[in-house]
Amino acid sequence: MPLCCIVPPHMLERLAQSDSKSRRQKALNTLFNTYRLSGERTIRALTFASTSPDTGRRSVYDCRHGVTLSRAILTRTEDGPQSTDESVNRAFDGLGATRDFYRQVLNRNSIDGNGLRLNAYVHYDRDFQNAYWDGEQMVFGDGDGEIFVDFTKSLDVIGHELTHGVTEFTANLTYHNQPGALNESMSDVFGVLVKQWANQQTAEQADWLIGADILTPGIAGDALRSMKAPGTAYDNEALGRDPQPGHMSGYVQLPDTSRGDWGGVHINSGIPNHAFYLLATSLGGPAWEAPGHIWYESLKASSADTNFQQFADTTYAKAGLLYGASSKQQKLVSDAWDGVGIKVAGVNTTAVETENTLRELVKQVSQLTADIASLKAAGKG
Numbered sequence: 001m002p003l004c005c006i007v008p009p010h011m012l013e014r015l016a017q018s019d020s021k022s023r024r025q026k027a028l029n030t031l032f033n034t035y036r037l038s039g040e041r042t043i044r045a046l047t048f049a050s051t052s053p054d055t056g057r058r059s060v061y062d063c064r065h066g067v068t069l070s071r072a073i074l075t076r077t078e079d080g081p082q083s084t085d086e087s088v089n090r091a092f093d094g095l096g097a098t099r100d101f102y103r104q105v106l107n108r109n110s111i112d113g114n115g116l117r118l119n120a121y122v123h124y125d126r127d128f129q130n131a132y133w134d135g136e137q138m139v140f141g142d143g144d145g146e147i148f149v150d151f152t153k154s155l156d157v158i159g160h161e162l163t164h165g166v167t168e169f170t171a172n173l174t175y176h177n178q179p180g181a182l183n184e185s186m187s188d189v190f191g192v193l194v195k196q197w198a199n200q201q202t203a204e205q206a207d208w209l210i211g212a213d214i215l216t217p218g219i220a221g222d223a224l225r226s227m228k229a230p231g232t233a234y235d236n237e238a239l240g241r242d243p244q245p246g247h248m249s250g251y252v253q254l255p256d257t258s259r260g261d262w263g264g265v266h267i268n269s270g271i272p273n274h275a276f277y278l279l280a281t282s283l284g285g286p287a288w289e290a291p292g293h294i295w296y297e298s299l300k301a302s303s304a305d306t307n308f309q310q311f312a313d314t315t316y317a318k319a320g321l322l323y324g325a326s327s328k329q330q331k332l333v334s335d336a337w338d339g340v341g342i343k344v345a346g347v348n349t350t351a352v353e354t355e356n357t358l359r360e361l362v363k364q365v366s367q368l369t370a371d372i373a374s375l376k377a378a379g380k381g
């Protein structure tokens with residue numbers, strides 16, 4: 001599986017073709033170190049045993065601009081004092097907010113549901129234009145200061161990356177084509193929910209942007225992605241235009257290669273992202289309540305090859321189970337998918353069937369009780 005980075009390859013590749021030599025070099029260096037890390041991850045996965053049960057204790061390390069994680073210095077621990085380095089404290093707080101969101105809102109004990117320790121590395125490399133979760137830990141670059149700033153500054157970026165871990169431990173959606181776009185979308189959905197929950201923002205108050213705090217500090221109001229209006233997150237000379245569709249009619253067919261973003265996993269994620277936004281804003285109030293719970297239960301009920309249609313059908317079924325068949329929540333789930341060009345599969349037939357079967361059983365049991373009673377009466381008589 002490729003490394004789960006917040007900045008998609010198409011953005012870095014655009015920067016790597018820039019007219020500016022310094023922009024080209026920084027982007028190429030980021031791409032180079034990202035590919036190098038993918039290899040390192042595979043090696044680490046073979047050498048590290050899984051961690052013992054815990055409660056998501058945090059450790060933050062300072063890479064001091066190096067690229068070898070084993071040489072980083074432990075700078076802040078769960079019970080230790082604050083650091084004088086704001087990047088260290090922000091990473092620590094972001095890991096904590098994400099861990100607490102999963103625990104308090106979704107009743108999940110850390111990323112793996114079993115208290116996995118949360119380790120983060122800050123100041124990775126120089127001008128590194130990315131942040132990623134590699135299955136073991138989170139790593140943050142400082143950005144170049146022009147296109148990207150310090151990646152610890154965005155809580156939704158931290159929530160996004162750690163959610164890749166949650167997905168890995170639940171549905172384990174494969175990182176290709178529609179399952180891959182769903183994987184990316186889960187990270188965007190729970191990433192914004194972490195931010196909205198931490199700031200106690202309702203669906204109406206939220207900006208529904210991913211990475212607004214780290215992208216192009218010179219340009220106001222732009223971001224990596226917009227769940228409210230996919231395709232409008234950025235439009236500038238350095239990065240080009242946001243290519244995300246928000247409807248199946250704009251679905252982008254791309255090759256299943258690293259250059260094709262594995263079939264456009266960061267691009268077509270705009271479609272399920274927008275469906276979640278439509279549900280959250282039509283229901284109103286805190287999006288981590290009904291919408292968040294429906295999506296989380298559906299993530300846990302999905303598998304590696306789940307596609308958009310199957311996921312949509314699952315959210316509809318889960319909304320029925322959680323809030324009742326034909327509930328307002330369930331109807332709005334169906335409307336939300338309709339809004340992005342996906343029709344959920346008919347009515348909730350299984351629930352209706354179950355209800356009919358139950359009614360039939362109740363009838364039979366009461367008939368039986370009556371029969372026994374009359375038999376007893378006959379015996380006495």
Ligand SMILES: [Zn+2]
Pocket residue numbers: 004005006160164184187
């Ligand atoms: Zn991602």
